[in-house]
Amino acid sequence: MGEGDLGTKEQEIYDQRLEKAAKWREAGFNPYGNGYRPQHQAAEIHAKHAAQSAEEIEQAAPPPYDVAGRVVAMRSFGKAAFIKLRDGSGEIQVHMKKDALGDAYETFKLCDLGDFLAATGPVFRSKTGELTLSATKFTPLTKSLRPLPEKWHGLTDVEIRYRQRYLDLVSNPDVKQTFLRRNKLIRFIRDFLDTRDFVEVETPMMHPLVSGAAARPFTTHHNALDIDLYMRIAPELYLKRLVVGGLERVYEVNRNFRNEGISTRHNPEFTMLEFYQAYATYEDLMDLSEEMISEAAKAVTGDTKVKYGDHVLDFGKGWKRISMTEAIREVVSGLSDKDMADADRLRHELLKTRHSEAERRAIDTMNHGELVGALFEHHVEHTLIHPTFITHFPTAVSPLARRNDANPDVTDRFELYVAGREIANAFSELNDPLDQKGRFQAQLDAKQRGQQETMDYDEDYIRALEHGMPPTAGEGIGIDRLAMLFTDSQSIRDVILFPLLKPLAK
């Protein structure tokens, strides 16, 4: 963006401020200078004097402070003014007086909301009790040429908030808090896993094959090698190769890319935690997940009871664990054991609810496992508000998960649901190379049938399994969705700094 996109009024302000910047230069201040090092921060100054009254501060006569920040408020009285400077730690009011500043006060008059300034001087409490720095010296640092959004209502235009996140951050203090919480969450998770001897690794984001999830990939091209590559949809198969190699506990927190629809719960690139633990089962991971997420809730929000929209989510331990078929039977009445095993009966049940023509055609070709999965998604998923583990997913929809010993039609797998959404997916890993070959083949067959979201046959992964992968369990957790829960955000775009938007036409 350049001057070309300025409205008439904005252009006027732009030109006025350029002139003021020129006058800063005449007064000896570079409006884009560098090297000023403030000695103090707003929060530090507040902390030092929080307990002191106006008289106590006056008697203590603390040495002068030196702060720098953006001007976010200005109330001028001709020969004096109160301004508010915001730095990385917070805000502090500064009193600019002609008495104290002399000729420099004329330069101060050339400052606007949005400029960066430094100010030096002792502190006092104003008549209303606010801790205020009384400037004996000030230094203009950076000239802002464009006006900030309105000071009272802030920036509410959702599109501008996402496209120009910097303005959102300046105008809406909650936004910064949201992203600080997100950061705290990720740091907590790293710390949690590190202390349990997990090793953080980085695996490729450009894959020659589509693997690790059922999703449509982005494709890209490497010029020198002249090959097409896929942006990864999941790191799963690489991480398990590392388990084969002897890294018994590994994790990765990073971006996945899926070329699918965008919604309040889906961004094309999103952050996923995946971790793998040798000699663990999916049941161990339920315990681990419960511990990690309930402790994360406490660390990030201060409590295991978390307000989310109209709900108060209870992350306190003792989460419900229920198999997918039982969960369906709890919600859909009148399904016997026999009915649950009968594909036609399930298809009939599923078709009772509204579906488009395309959906009906898809339902007609679904096998038993796929029908169970579809019934769950339609009837149960949105009802799971408090953290709930759904276990024993059909083998047909779990191409990388180990079969259950008692019932090979289901897998040793669970998904965690909170607020009606999937947050995590985990299973005991399939380490039988022959079974895995068959599952990959089934994916190829599904592709033949026209299904778009299928995995490729990964021969090297089979070879790795043939060398032997210890009994292992692995899990993926959607970090963005977890961050949504812990920040009371209704849209994934509110926890992603720069969500994907369509570029504006020229």
Next chain:
RNA sequence: GGGAGCGUAGCUCAAUUGGCAGAGCAAUGGACUCUUAAUCCAUAGGUUGUGGGUUCGAUUCCCUCCGCUCUCACCA
């Protein structure tokens, strides 16, 4: 991709049945040395998202396109 809604000054929002496009903040000039959305006086600021149509006249009604939001589909 389907459906619903939205787009007016830099920002936040008004505008009667289709009848001169307005206010607050921000800006500019002036007054003011303890303000907290400071106050007071004055001034300026508009291709009503884009392009077309209907009409004597369109921010308003109709159509195209652009963008956003919600939702459904797709998708763990």
